[in-house]
Amino acid sequence: MHRTSALALLLAVVTGSGATTADESFIVVQSTTSTRNSGLYDDLLPRFEAVSGIEVRVVAVGTGQAIRNAANGDGDVLLVHAKPAEQAFVDAGEGVQRFDLMYNDFVIVGPADDPAGIAGVDDAAAALAAIAGARATFASRGDDSGTHQAELLLWEGTGVDVAAASGDWYRETGSGMGATLNVATGSGAYALTDRASWISFGNQGEHRVLVEGDEALFNQYGVILVNPEKHPNVKARAGQAFVDWLLSDAGQAAIAEFSVDGQQLFFPNAR
Numbered sequence: 001m002h003r004t005s006a007l008a009l010l011l012a013v014v015t016g017s018g019a020t021t022a023d024e025s026f027i028v029v030q031s032t033t034s035t036r037n038s039g040l041y042d043d044l045l046p047r048f049e050a051v052s053g054i055e056v057r058v059v060a061v062g063t064g065q066a067i068r069n070a071a072n073g074d075g076d077v078l079l080v081h082a083k084p085a086e087q088a089f090v091d092a093g094e095g096v097q098r099f100d101l102m103y104n105d106f107v108i109v110g111p112a113d114d115p116a117g118i119a120g121v122d123d124a125a126a127a128l129a130a131i132a133g134a135r136a137t138f139a140s141r142g143d144d145s146g147t148h149q150a151e152l153l154l155w156e157g158t159g160v161d162v163a164a165a166s167g168d169w170y171r172e173t174g175s176g177m178g179a180t181l182n183v184a185t186g187s188g189a190y191a192l193t194d195r196a197s198w199i200s201f202g203n204q205g206e207h208r209v210l211v212e213g214d215e216a217l218f219n220q221y222g223v224i225l226v227n228p229e230k231h232p233n234v235k236a237r238a239g240q241a242f243v244d245w246l247l248s249d250a251g252q253a254a255i256a257e258f259s260v261d262g263q264q265l266f267f268p269n270a271r
Contacts, residue, residue: 023235025053025055025238026054026055026056026057027055027057027076027077027235027239028057028058028074028076028077029056029058029077029242030061030066030070030074030077030079030080031060031066031079031080032062032063032079032080033062033176033177034081034146034177034194035058035060035079035196035221036058036060037060037197037200038199038200038260039200039258039260040196040265041056043254043258044251044255044258051250052241054238059074059075062141062143062144062145062146062147062148062176063080063081063082063145063146063147063149064085064143064144064145064148066078066080067080067085067086067089070089070094070226071092071094073226073230073231075226076238076239076242077223077225077226077239077242077243078095078223078224079222079223079224080221081146081147081194081219081220081221081222082146082149082150083098083220083222086098086224089224093227093230094231095224095225095227096228097224097225098222098223098224099222099224099243099247099271100221100222100269100270101221101222101223101246101247102221102252102266102267102268102269102270103218103219103220103266103267103269104194104195104196104219104265104266104267105194105195105212105213105218106124106147106150106192106194106195106218107192107194107198107212108127108128108212109184109191109198109207109208110184110189110191111188111190111206112207112208113188114210116134116136116190117134118130118131118190119210120210120211121211122213122214123214124154124211124214124216124217125154125157125158127210128160129158129159129160131190132160132162132169135169136189136190137171137189137190138169138171138189138190138191139171139173139180139181139183139189139190139191140191140192141173141175141176141177141180142174143174143175145176145177146219147177147194150219151192153216154192154216157216171183171187177193178197178201181193181197181198181203182203185203185206185207190210195212196260199263200265223243223246223247224243226239246270247270251268251270252268252270253268255268
């Protein structure tokens with residue numbers, strides 16, 4: 001659906017006989033732990049509230065859970081990073097339209113002694129295969145998050161059955177990125193993480209980025225207004241205002257300006 005037709009649908013919904021009477025002074029955004037833990041929302045949301053008067057309340061969970069929450073109508077906007085799942089959400093009529101918002105990348109981190117010998121490898125799948133071959137400990141989120149989904153796609157390219165290795169060298173934490181990185185640094189394990197979470201992580205110890213730069217590690221974020229036709233409780237006007245601001249020059253500039261320790265964490269690419 002083109003943006004113009006999506007907005008026409010939205011206008012028809014919110015101005016028709018069934019127009020919403022919900023309190024639109026705040027919205028709920030179903031989002032990822034990486035965006036919250038990086039501090040991005042602490043920087044962006046006050047800027048949006050200052051120009052709109054709309055408070056944004058973020059529910060930060062793994063992407064899979066965020067999508068399920070939004071599909072239950074428990075939110076007004078979805079902001080996650082698993083493009084095929086996001087498009088499926090829209091195709092199912094749960095969202096109005098998906099927009100590219102920003103990107104960064106995934107990296108593989110690991111201990112300085114690097115028992116699998118992957119430092120500097122420019123092929124992420126080959127690096128994972130080397131980890132499996134060495135039976136070196138790998139900490140996976142195992143939580144259906146966007147990071148976990150990206151990790152599983154990389155494993156598919158290796159021919160390694162990580163389900164069979166679960167509980168052995170392959171350890172699933174069932175937790176968010178921060179908790180999984182704590183497991184990795186505490187046990188000398190490798191892990192896949194988005195770069196923003198790694199830069200913001202305060203317990204890196206002797207771990208470092210070992211693999212980066214592969215195109216397969218590209219990490220795209222998208223934003224979607226939850227469909228008010230399917231979920232009448234959605235605060236369509238306020239939610240659309242937030243989406244529009246994120247995609248605007250002002251919102252994109254705010255994303256670009258956000259940094260931690262002098263490092264830009266997200267790169268805007270709305271079209």
